[in-house]
Amino acid sequence: MSDVEVKTDLQEGRTTVELVARFDHQVTGVTVSEDNRIFVNFPRWTEDTAVSVAELLPGGELKPYPDEEWNAWRNAKKDEVTPNDHWVCVQSVVADGRGSLWVLDPAAPAQSHVVAGGPKLVRIELASNKVAHTIAFDEDTAPQGSYLNDVRFSPDGRFAYFTDSGVQGAIVVVEVASGKAARVLDGDPSTQMKKGLDVQADGEVLRRPDGRGVEFSADGIELSGDGAWLYWQAIKGDTLYRIATSVLVDAGMRGEDVSGSVEPFGLNDVNDGLLILRGTKRMLLTSVQDDAIKMRDLDAGPDAPVRTLVQDARLRWPDTFSQGPDGTVYVTTSHIQDASFFKPDAPAALPTELWKLCPM
Numbered sequence: 001m002s003d004v005e006v007k008t009d010l011q012e013g014r015t016t017v018e019l020v021a022r023f024d025h026q027v028t029g030v031t032v033s034e035d036n037r038i039f040v041n042f043p044r045w046t047e048d049t050a051v052s053v054a055e056l057l058p059g060g061e062l063k064p065y066p067d068e069e070w071n072a073w074r075n076a077k078k079d080e081v082t083p084n085d086h087w088v089c090v091q092s093v094v095a096d097g098r099g100s101l102w103v104l105d106p107a108a109p110a111q112s113h114v115v116a117g118g119p120k121l122v123r124i125e126l127a128s129n130k131v132a133h134t135i136a137f138d139e140d141t142a143p144q145g146s147y148l149n150d151v152r153f154s155p156d157g158r159f160a161y162f163t164d165s166g167v168q169g170a171i172v173v174v175e176v177a178s179g180k181a182a183r184v185l186d187g188d189p190s191t192q193m194k195k196g197l198d199v200q201a202d203g204e205v206l207r208r209p210d211g212r213g214v215e216f217s218a219d220g221i222e223l224s225g226d227g228a229w230l231y232w233q234a235i236k237g238d239t240l241y242r243i244a245t246s247v248l249v250d251a252g253m254r255g256e257d258v259s260g261s262v263e264p265f266g267l268n269d270v271n272d273g274l275l276i277l278r279g280t281k282r283m284l285l286t287s288v289q290d291d292a293i294k295m296r297d298l299d300a301g302p303d304a305p306v307r308t309l310v311q312d313a314r315l316r317w318p319d320t321f322s323q324g325p326d327g328t329v330y331v332t333t334s335h336i337q338d339a340s341f342f343k344p345d346a347p348a349a350l351p352t353e354l355w356k357l358c359p360m
Contacts, residue, residue: 009359010277010284010295010329015309017293017355020330021060025049026339027332027352029150032324033095033126039065040332040354041090044109046340047348048075052087053103056354065101066129075109083107083118084136092150092320098157099126106148108166114144121151121160121174135179141172148172149219150273150320155227159249162221163232168192169217171232173248184252185243190262191218193236199270200289201317201337208341222274222283224298231265231283235272240265240296266302268294275321275329284309286318286331293318293331293357310357329357 020038026049029041038056042049051071054062064071073086088107095101100123107118119142123133142148147166153159153176160174164183169191174181185191198205199214206214216235223230223245231242247261271294273286281298285306292311297304319334333353340346 010309010357011359012295012307012309014359015293016358017310017312017315017331018358020354020356021056023062023352023354024349025051025352026334026350027319027354028334029090029092029094029320030330030332030354031093031095031101031322032328032330033101034097034099034325035126036325037095037126038324038330038354039093039095039101041093041103043091044073044075044089045111046350052090053093066124066131070131078115083115084120084134085131088115088118091148092162094151094153095126095322096153096157100124100132101126102151102153102160104148104151104162106142106146108147111147111166114142114146119146119148121162135174135176135181137172137181141181141183146170147216150221152221152223152230154223154245154249159245161223161230161245161248163191163218165216165219165235167215167217169234171218171230171243171248171252173252175249175253180253182253182255184248184258185218185262188259188262190239190241190259190264191232191234193217193234194238197236197238197270199236206337206342209344214336220272220274220286222276225276225279225281231274231276233268233271233274235270235288238267238269240268240302264302265298266296266304266306268296268306272318273320273331275323277329278323278327284321284329286321288317288336291315291318314353315355316352331355331357 025042089109092104103122107115119137121135145167149163149165151162164170170186219235221232271285275284283296285294317336319332
C-alpha cells in the first residue's frame, strides 16, 4: 500500500490526532501546498494580531506571509494603512496545487463592520513569494454584514466559490480571470442559520453576554473531486446542501434564481469545516459540539449514517481541514467557545492548535 493510501485510510475507532503546532493567537485556516509548505491564518476577531497570514516553518516558527508589510494592518491604526493591499481580517488560505496560494480577506475585524476597500481574494506565487493578482470585491459582493468565509476552486482554476457566513448567508461565484463575481442563493434557506437551533459546547448552549448565540450562516464548503458538485453547510445548521457547479457558473452568474437546483444531502449535526478526501467520495466533517472529526460516505447517499473517526477533548472547535500532497490530513482548532465573544474574562490572545490525523 502506498504512503498516500495509508494516510487517507482513516477509519472509525482507528484514527487519532497528533499535535503539529501550537499558536498564541486564534487560528482558523490552514492549507498545504503541493511542495508541502504549510500556511495558516489568524483573523483579527478579538485582538489586533501582528500576523494575519503566515507560513509555518519546519522548526515551528511563523513567518509573516508574503512579508511583514502585507501584515502591517492594525485595527487600532486603520487610518494609517491602506486596506486594499494589506491583510485586514483574513479568514481562509488555500493552496491551489498549481503554484499559488490564495488568501480570502472578508475585511470585517471582530466579525463586525466591513472595512471599505478591504474585501479581496489575493493570489500569491509560491515560487517568488510575491502577490500576483488581487480581486477586489465591492458592496454588491461583500455588503455590510457579510463575512466571506472559505473558498474552493474549480479543477481548471477558472472559477472560485466561497461562502458568506454573515448575517445573510450566500454563495459567491467568481470568474477568476475577469474578477466578475455573483452572489447566489443570497437569503436562500440553504445558506441561512437554522431557526430554533442552538449551538452547544461542553454540554451547554453557547451565548454571548447579551444573550446572542452562535450566529454563522453558510460556512463549510467543499467541491467534489471532479468539480461537478459544490457542498456547503451553515454552522448554525444541521443540514448539508449541494448544487451542480454547472448551474452556478451558468444561470447563477447571470443573476438567475437557482434555488430550485439546491439539493439537501443529509443531516450532519453542527459542523464547521468540510473536506472530501482526495481520490475518494468520503467527506470529513469537523463536529464542533462533540470535539470530534466525523465522516460521511457520499456514494452511500444522503441517508447514510455519519460516523465518528476520532473524538478528543483537545479538539476545541475543530475548524478547517487541509490535505497535504502525501495524503496527510491537517485540522485547526480555533477554540471559538473559549473566546471572549462567549467568555468575557478570556484573554484576547487565545492559544490554538494545528493537528494532523493519524491512522492507528
